[in-house]
Amino acid sequence: MKETKRKLLDFLITAKRQGKSVAGYGAPGKGNTLLNYAASGRTSSTTRWIGVRTAREVPAGHPRPDLPPREDSRDPPDYVLILPWNLRDEIIEQMSHIREWGGQFVVPIPEVKVYP
Numbered sequence: 001m002k003e004t005k006r007k008l009l010d011f012l013i014t015a016k017r018q019g020k021s022v023a024g025y026g027a028p029g030k031g032n033t034l035l036n037y038a039a040s041g042r043t044s045s046t047t048r049w050i051g052v053r054t055a056r057e058v059p060a061g062h063p064r065p066d067l068p069p070r071e072d073s074r075d076p077p078d079y080v081l082i083l084p085w086n087l088r089d090e091i092i093e094q095m096s097h098i099r100e101w102g103g104q105f106v107v108p109i110p111e112v113k114v115y116p
Contacts, residue, residue, distance in 0.1 A: 001037075007112045008038040015079060022106070023077035025091060031083025034108060076101040085109040 015022050024035070080098055082091050085107045092105050092115060105115040 004034075004109065004111075005038045008034070008108045011106065011112045012038070020078040021075075022079045022081055024081045024083055025095065026082065026084040026087070031085075034083070038108075076103060078102070079104050079106045079114070081106045081108065083108075088115075 012022060024031070076098065080095060080103060082088055082105055084091070088105075088107050095105070098105070099116070107113050107115065
């Protein structure tokens with residue numbers, strides 16, 4: 001798990017340094033746990049949120065409101081971090097419109113992998 005943490009944190013920091021935006025999609029407990037572990041609770045400085053269904057799914061202290069999945073095109077992210085990684089294929093299909101602006105998907109488990 002430490003290697004997973006390091007790779008995810010490296011990805012988030014590198015994206016931020018490159019001026020890229022990362023938006024988390026979905027907010028299952030395991031995804032929030034992973035982000036809090038990987039970024040030591042500082043995910044609001046490296047990610048923003050799209051596609052969460054209810055306010056209770058947004059991690060505590062995060063400034064972004066909950067948005068329906070299609071509203072992300074107002075401020076398109078460079079990367080969509082898929083937190084329910086077990087639903088990767090379904091979410092990539094559901095959110096395929098992000099490719100219209102060059103957005104890419106990122107899955108953190110079992111390895112950090114970017115999907116065009």
